[in-house]
Amino acid sequence: MRIRDAVEADAGDMAAIADAPTDVMRNLVHDRTVRVAESEEEETDPNADAEEQDPGLLGFVSFDARENCVHVTQVDGTADACEQLLGEPVRFAEREGMPVELIAPDSVPHVADAAESVGFAEAGPGPRFDGTPTVKYRMEP
16 A cells, blocks of 8 residues: 555546545545545556546545644544554644544444554543434643
C-alpha cells in the first residue's frame, strides 16, 4: 500500500468509497489536507482502456488544524487503509505538538478499530450524523 497526496482526479474514487457526491470530494481535496492509500499493484495489460483500469484506491483521510488541534474530518476505506492513513494526521500533530481528534460513526466500526490501533483513546460520545451515533477519539501529543 502506498500513501500519497490526493489530487482532484481522485475525487470520483473517493466519492465511491465514501458514498458521497464527487463534487463534495473534489471540494474536500481543495479545502483540506487529503491523503489517499492506493494498491501498489500495477495493471499489466497494455491493451486495457485507461479509463476502465481500477486506480486501486483503498481509502482516504482528510484533516486540518484549527483551534490548537488537528481534526480528522473524514476517513474511509478498507480497515488496513484506515489504520495506515490515520498515521498521516498523527505524524503532523506530533510535529506541531498538537492533540488530534476524530469522530468515528458507529456504522463504520473499522474506523474506531483503526483509531484505537494507532493510539487514540475514546473521549466520549460524539454528535449524531443523520441519526447515526458517533464516538469521539483523541490523542494527546
